[in-house]
Amino acid sequence: MTVMPGLRTELDRTRFFIDGKWTEPHGAETLQAIEAATGELLGVAALGTGADIDAAARAARTALDEGPWGHTTAAERAAVMRRFADALSTRAEATSALVSRENGMPITLSNPFNGAVPAGLLRMYADLIEDFPLESVRPSSSGATIVRREPVGVVGAIVPWNYPQALAMFKIAPALAAGCTIVLKPSPETALDAYVLGEAADEAGLPPGVLNIVLADRDAGSTLVSHPLVDKIAFTGSTAAGRSIGAECGRLIRRCTLELGGKSAAIFLDDGDTDTLHAGLYNASFMNNSQTCTTQSRILAPRSRYDEVVDAVASFARGLTLGNPLDPSTTCGPMASEAHLNRVLNYIDVGCNSNARLVTGGGCPADIDHGWFVEPTVFADVDNSDQLAQEEVFGPVIAVIPYTDDDEAVRIANDSAYGLAGSVWSADEDRALAVARRIRTGTIGLNNYNLDLGAPFGGMKDSGIGRELGPEALDNYLEYKSIYASARQLGD
Structure with a gap:
């Protein structure tokens, strides 16, 4: 169905959430979001460019290296995540309905997956990180070794249209728990609902730059995959796209998790x-x-x-x-x-x-x-x-x-x-x-x-690399550092 140009709705999303602010796009390209059940206009959304992705990645890097997020304790992050969950819960009913209009998901399924699951995952990983030992001391031949887990860094999260809120939070929740910062690229097929995450993050007091959201097509998305300030890509989507992303991450020696297709x-x-x-x-x-x-x-x-x-x-x-x-x-x-x-x-x-x-x-x-x-x-x-x-x-x-x-x-x-x-x-x-x-x-x-x-989810063969969900998902967003110390550390 062809929709007349120039139409607007109350659901329009013409700005991006970057560095804690609603930011005007660098380009002028937009897309019309069409309601799956009617073929009618649902809203108009701005499409990001490489410059928008760059701004988001720079904000995420600054928040990690210079902002408060990189210096938070697990307990401090957990408190923010629980406020984030509360803010999403107050929006759950409207968010679920919006996703159903975008992609055709029956509301009885959308209510749990796009309404309840995102908040539930934030709370689950908040609980996990509070009880997760980020440092341990082991005896060694020279005295002691402190084994430390640190955030992997800036995460580029690329999510599909079929379960947009849940699959975004599969990545956001463990990344936040680990202390990472995030650039989220939603799918153009569900162009409108991701910005609810920005509104809720702002309300919860997530520091600027910790979560950035830029809607973009595949070309601009490739900018995120190869951006020099991004440390890891978390992708859910087709196997064909996953091959390209995996190849680029391999070339750059960049960590990635790929949750891809199936024929089960x-x-x-x-x-x-x-x-x-x-x-x-x-x-x-x-x-x-x-x-x-x-x-x-x-x-x-x-x-x-x-x-x-x-x-x-x-x-x-x-x-x-x-x-x-x-x-x-x-x-x-x-x-x-x-x-x-x-x-x-x-x-x-x-x-x-x-x-x-x-x-x-x-x-x-x-x-x-x-x-x-x-x-x-x-x-x-x-x-x-x-x-x-x-x-x-x-x-x-x-x-x-x-x-x-x-x-x-x-x-x-x-x-x-x-x-x-x-x-x-x-x-x-x-x-x-x-x-x-x-x-x-x-x-x-x-x-x-x-x-x-609460259990690891992911695939073998062409269905992907790595696991999401469960405590195991935290490992995707943590790096190990070994600090060789004196024997006195064993008594601490």
Whole structure:
């Protein structure tokens, strides 16, 4: 849908949050944020340039090296983080609704992930850093060594559009806890909600330059990756973009964590319960309209029960309620953008032109004439070598793949360039656990898939490098320093 130029809304974001102030952009380029469910104008946002990224990086460096943040204690940082969490909590309802309008996320999912989770992560890492030993003393051959953990420095955080608030805080919360400063580059597809973080940080008294927010496209974002004042990049997004970022960080000898794509498998064993599968399919395969990196879009079914599993998956897909994501009864909203809708439809065409069998869905819903909706779609008789089984769709398009025995199921599940998520479904949890241990993936669920914010999250193979969440995430933002001292330090 084409929106007339010159229109403005109350949600416009035409300035950046840099050095604790709302700053005019260096350039004049803007983008129109379009509501996913209606195709109508939601707001206008300024797009940053390399000069804006440079200003943000310089502010972050100054805040780290010369400002108060670089000299704070863990307890002082924790206190600020808790105020930051409180400020986000007062905005949670409005923020959740805004994200749903931006990317089509059902409000019942947006409320926890864009409303509650960011504040919860700030509080979790505030608690962790207060109890985290930043120095320890070890005996050595020359007396003692003080092993010290220090902040890695200025962090460039690049986040996608699918869970914008939560994924930003996956990076911001542990970085703040460690004592780092941050330049956040949100995705243009969710151009408006990130600035709520700036408002809340300002209200909480976060010192100037500790958190800077500049909306920018990929070209300006590359400036952040290669900026000489940035010490680490934390990226969530596509594997293709992650390769480029990883290559540049390698060239610069710069630390990075990369949380990338997936093509995860849900293995239904021959003793599994289809009612249990039905109850867990939303989290495993359809959460956020399947615009989720952990989507288990390959469902592996035993030949002995293949038709039964196909029917269960198709029944679940047909039972999803498409509609306005702000309606609590909606379980499947629109795709995030027109371009992304066309990408998903292209994969449906790929399936239709293969040897796979279309079971349900297959296009845009006939009864919705606005927004970027696609029918939840299920293909059966998919071969694991098919394009539909090997490439990430990032939409509600599911491939059901037959297998003969547990060994073949494991082989098929591992026959992927990715390794981010997965699940195993069985009436015998010990059997499911044995299968799960054989899958090369960073996370996997038994008879469901529930993300645990207190445990490390990330992928193997092309799904990324490093881990977010849990206490382990703090290591991404800390450097080790060994201070060789005298033996008297052992008595301190």
